[in-house]
Amino acid sequence: MADAPDRYAELLIAGGARRRDDGRLLLPRVVVERALQRAPSTVSLPGFAEERGISIGGKGVHIGTGGAAVRILDATTGAYRVSELRDLWTMMRVVDQLPNIHYGLRPLVARDVANPLELDLNTAFAVTAATTKPTGVSFTSAETVGPVVDLLDMALGGEGRFAAQPFSMAVIVHVVPPLRFAPEGCEIMERAIERGMIVQTCSAGQAGATSPPSLAGALVQGLAEILAGVVLADAIKPGHPCIHAFMPFVSDLRTGAMTGGSGEAAVISAAATQLLRDLDIPHAVSAGITEAKAADSQAGYEKGYTISLAAHAGADMVQLSVGMLGSIMVASPESLVIDSDMCGAILRSVRGVEVDPAYLDLAITEEVVGGEGHYLGSAQTLELMRSEYVYPALGDRRSVDEWVSAGEPSLWDRAGERVAEILAAGRPDHLPIENEAAIRAAFPIHLPENQ
Numbered sequence: 001m002a003d004a005p006d007r008y009a010e011l012l013i014a015g016g017a018r019r020r021d022d023g024r025l026l027l028p029r030v031v032v033e034r035a036l037q038r039a040p041s042t043v044s045l046p047g048f049a050e051e052r053g054i055s056i057g058g059k060g061v062h063i064g065t066g067g068a069a070v071r072i073l074d075a076t077t078g079a080y081r082v083s084e085l086r087d088l089w090t091m092m093r094v095v096d097q098l099p100n101i102h103y104g105l106r107p108l109v110a111r112d113v114a115n116p117l118e119l120d121l122n123t124a125f126a127v128t129a130a131t132t133k134p135t136g137v138s139f140t141s142a143e144t145v146g147p148v149v150d151l152l153d154m155a156l157g158g159e160g161r162f163a164a165q166p167f168s169m170a171v172i173v174h175v176v177p178p179l180r181f182a183p184e185g186c187e188i189m190e191r192a193i194e195r196g197m198i199v200q201t202c203s204a205g206q207a208g209a210t211s212p213p214s215l216a217g218a219l220v221q222g223l224a225e226i227l228a229g230v231v232l233a234d235a236i237k238p239g240h241p242c243i244h245a246f247m248p249f250v251s252d253l254r255t256g257a258m259t260g261g262s263g264e265a266a267v268i269s270a271a272a273t274q275l276l277r278d279l280d281i282p283h284a285v286s287a288g289i290t291e292a293k294a295a296d297s298q299a300g301y302e303k304g305y306t307i308s309l310a311a312h313a314g315a316d317m318v319q320l321s322v323g324m325l326g327s328i329m330v331a332s333p334e335s336l337v338i339d340s341d342m343c344g345a346i347l348r349s350v351r352g353v354e355v356d357p358a359y360l361d362l363a364i365t366e367e368v369v370g371g372e373g374h375y376l377g378s379a380q381t382l383e384l385m386r387s388e389y390v391y392p393a394l395g396d397r398r399s400v401d402e403w404v405s406a407g408e409p410s411l412w413d414r415a416g417e418r419v420a421e422i423l424a425a426g427r428p429d430h431l432p433i434e435n436e437a438a439i440r441a442a443f444p445i446h447l448p449e450n451q
Contacts, residue, residue: 002180012231043241048430065322067331069083083331085446085447095133101340121147124151129431157435172202177211206258211248219248242282246275285319334419
């Protein structure tokens with residue numbers, strides 16, 4: 001690895017790394033294995049409401065947002081516009097109400113907040129005020145970590161409260177592929193660990209550009225970069241709870257542009273999942289990225305197979321996966337609602353076929369075949385209609401005639417209605433009024449109080 005700042009190079013060398021003649025650090029196998037042994041195999045990620053927390057690692061697939069979109073698809077005009085702080089609030093408010101989305105990393109950049117410190121503070125405030133689910137934020141610099149955690153402390157009611165209930169992850173790009181540390185990311189990692197934040201590291205090389213063109217080569221380089229993050233976190237604080245986001249992106253080699261909706265992208269994310277599961281470390285992968293510019297058939301099939309493969313490979317967290325269009329440059333709350341519906345079916349498919357002796361009771365079969373000839377009214381059918389089956393919130397299962405009689409509503413129309421319902425319900429009440437007042441008195445918060 002190249003470009004380690006002196007302080008972190010010294011930490012790594014003290015732990016057994018070696019410096020090559022050209023300045024690159026070599027991390028021997030024994031150093032990596034020691035760090036992996038000390039790394040927790042599960043991480044408890046609480047929500048602002050503790051009962052909404054999730055456990056990352058081992059079993060269970062969790063769906064979440066993520067990214068840094070710079071545009072929003074305005075459903076009222078059908079046009080793209082610059083993303084703003086109010087859009088971040090809307091996206092996270094919708095995340096809060098969707099059952100198949102388990103956590104919310106900041107999906108877009110509030111481009112109407114220019115000052116870097118104010119951007120980070122307002123991002124943290126918006127995601128915290130909008131949802132009680134676990135969240136995640138990024139930082140423009142190491143200097144903003146402390147003020148942001150101070151704000152999160154105040155949201156919970158006092159100094160030190162956040163470290164005891166770290167409901168928001170620090171999402172940190174610790175490497176710049178190929179095989180270079182990101183100096184600012186290293187410092188952000190240390191500051192976040194010092195303040196008790198759960199850290200999510202990230203390697204996001206692009207096959208054919210910043211990582212080798214073969215999928216196998218891209219996986220090898222990316223895994224090395226992930227392991228460098230494991231070792232760095234261990235050098236800063238052994239055993240600190242970390243989640244490692246392995247996001248090997250793929251290039252369309254005709255243009256060099258990133259493609260997140262390709263079959264290659266689906267396969268490489270599933271393979272990244274299998275590699276990190278084999279190492280038994282909490283992890284995240286990307287899936288659900290689409291090059292489609294609208295919530296159309298292309299968006300549906302690209303999101304569907306990429307998320308399905310990652311989920312069936314056993315990904316702990318699948319992020320960048322919902323609510324995004326246009327190669328994750330565009331965010332849309334309506335797409336968020338549609339994607340949640342899709343993920344409900346995908347998560348059901350991950351559960352598979354559950355077998356219980358009661359499901360194979362021949363006495364019930366004998367009663368039906370000797371009686372009415374169908375199971376529709378049986379007690380077992382009524383008992384299992386909710387536990388065995390998942391029903392779409394938006395997907396239309398009516399007959400053609402019923403759908404025509406209802407005015408031929410589109411999926412996009414129904415999604416827009418659902419977003420409007422969520423926003424019409426008003427602000428949630430999980431952030432105490434006095435805590436919000438303290439935050440507004442201490443920091444330049446731009447989100448209106450009546451948002």
